[in-house]
Amino acid sequence: MKKKILIRIGSLRHGGAEKVLVTFLKNLSPDKYEIDLLLNLYSGKYLKDVPSWINIYYLNKGEMITTNRPQDIPEKVFRVIYQTILKKFPKLLYKFILPQKIYDIEFAAIHGMADEILNSPIKSSKKIVWIHNDLSNIPEYTNERLKSFFEFDRILVISEKINQLFLDLAISENEKKKVVRIYNPIDVEEIKRLAKRPCDLPKIENELTFVSIGTVFPQKGFDRLLRAHRRLLDKGFKHQVWIVGDGYDFPNIKKLVDELQINDTAHLIGFKENPYPYFIKSDYYILSSRYEGYPTVLFEAMTLAKPIIATDVSGVREMLNDGELGHIIENSEEAIYDGLKYFIQHPEEAKKYQQNIEAKALPFELSNAVNSIEKYLND
Known part of the structure; x- marks a missing residue:
C-alpha cells in the first residue's frame, strides 16, 4: 500500500x-x-x-x-x-x-x-x-x-x-x-553532463576568474566579496568576479557594483537554470557567506574539481575536511580580501586543492x- x-x-x-x-x-x-x-x-x-x-x-x-x-x-x-x-x-x-x-x-x-x-x-x-x-x-x-x-x-x-x-x-x-x-x-552525473554545455560569458585572457553562485540575499555576503574585489583592483591585482544568481537583494548588489565602479570586472549574471558551465569557465569558486546550513554548492564545485575559498560558516569544515579540500578563511570581509589575494598570488596552492579533490571519494x-x-x- x-x-x-x-x-x-x-x-x-x-x-x-x-x-x-x-x-x-x-x-x-x-x-x-x-x-x-x-x-x-x-x-x-x-x-x-x-x-x-x-x-x-x-x-x-x-x-x-x-x-x-x-x-x-x-x-x-x-x-x-x-x-x-x-x-x-x-x-x-x-x-x-x-x-x-x-x-x-x-x-x-x-x-x-x-x-x-x-x-x-x-x-x-x-x-x-x-x-x-x-x-x-x-x-x-x-x-x-x-x-x-x-x-x-x-x-x-x-x-x-x-x-x-x-x-x-x-x-x-x-x-x-x-x-x-x-x-x-547531489546528482553528480547530471552536473558533469550539464557542465559541458557552452558558457555565454567569455573569460578575460590572463585574468583569474572567481565565481560565486547562490540566491542574492544578504546572507551570501556578495557585498563583502565585491568590496574585497574593489580593494584588490586598487592594489593592482587584476581579476574577475562572476556572481550567478538572483534574489530580493539583487538591486542593492547591482547598485553597489555601480558605486564601486567595477562594472567591467564584476559581472552579475542573474539566475541560470544551468550554472555549471560558469564553474568550468572560471578558475576558482568563492563562498563569501555570512552564515549557511550546509552549502551544497561546495559539493557541486568539488564535483567539477574547482579550487575553493570559503568563509568558516556551518558545514564548511565538515565538507572541506578541515581545509584539505579547500582554503577556509575567517568569516569577515578582510579575510575574503586575503583569500582572493592568496589564490591570485599562489596559483600552485590552488592546484594542490584541486588535486586533493580529484583524489578523494566524495560522500554525497x-x-x-x-x-x-x-x-x-x-x-
Whole structure:
C-alpha cells in the first residue's frame, strides 16, 4: 500500500533547499508513494522538474513580490492576509485546498514550514522536518523556539554543526534519537553532463576568474566579496568576479557594483537554470557567506574539481575536511580580501586543492543520500 505524504515548501524558486527537494522527488518511486506537494506560492524555475505523478497544490499563484510599488501592494496584502488565515485555521486549508486525505506523513521541506506542519489537524500522521540552515545564527530562533522542533517525529539535519545544536538542546534520549544527520542528494552525473554545455560569458585572457553562485540575499555576503574585489583592483591585482544568481537583494548588489565602479570586472549574471558551465569557465569558486546550513554548492564545485575559498560558516569544515579540500578563511570581509589575494598570488596552492579533490571519494552519491532519507519515510 502506498504511503500518502504531504510535503510543504514556500515555492520552487532558485534556492539550494528547493533544488535538493526536487532532486529527491525525481528519485522516488510512484509505486511506493502518493505525494502531494503544497506550495505557498506557485512559482519557480524548478516547477517543471517536479515529476508528473506528484500532485501540486498552492495557496497563491504568481511571482514573488519583492518591491513596494503601489500597483503591487494590493496583491501583496491579499497574499499575506490569505496565507495568515489559512495558517491560523488549518482545517480550512485541509478542507478546501487539499483533497481531504488522511496523510501518513507530513513533511516540512524547510524549517520555515515547521509551524504549518505541527499545526496540522491530522494528528495521526508522522511529522518530519528537514533543516538546511544553521538556525543558531538567526536571532528569532531562540533556544525555546528551537526546542519546539522536538515536537516532530524526525528532525533531518544536513550538517554536523546543526546536528550538534539539536543534540545539545535535547533533554532526553528520546529527543536525541529524533535528530538524524543526512546528506543532501547531489546528482553528480547530471552536473558533469550539464557542465559541458557552452558558457555565454567569455573569460578575460590572463585574468583569474572567481565565481560565486547562490540566491542574492544578504546572507551570501556578495557585498563583502565585491568590496574585497574593489580593494584588490586598487592594489593592482587584476581579476574577475562572476556572481550567478538572483534574489530580493539583487538591486542593492547591482547598485553597489555601480558605486564601486567595477562594472567591467564584476559581472552579475542573474539566475541560470544551468550554472555549471560558469564553474568550468572560471578558475576558482568563492563562498563569501555570512552564515549557511550546509552549502551544497561546495559539493557541486568539488564535483567539477574547482579550487575553493570559503568563509568558516556551518558545514564548511565538515565538507572541506578541515581545509584539505579547500582554503577556509575567517568569516569577515578582510579575510575574503586575503583569500582572493592568496589564490591570485599562489596559483600552485590552488592546484594542490584541486588535486586533493580529484583524489578523494566524495560522500554525497545520489542513491545513498536518497536511500537515507527514504529510510525515515518508511520507518
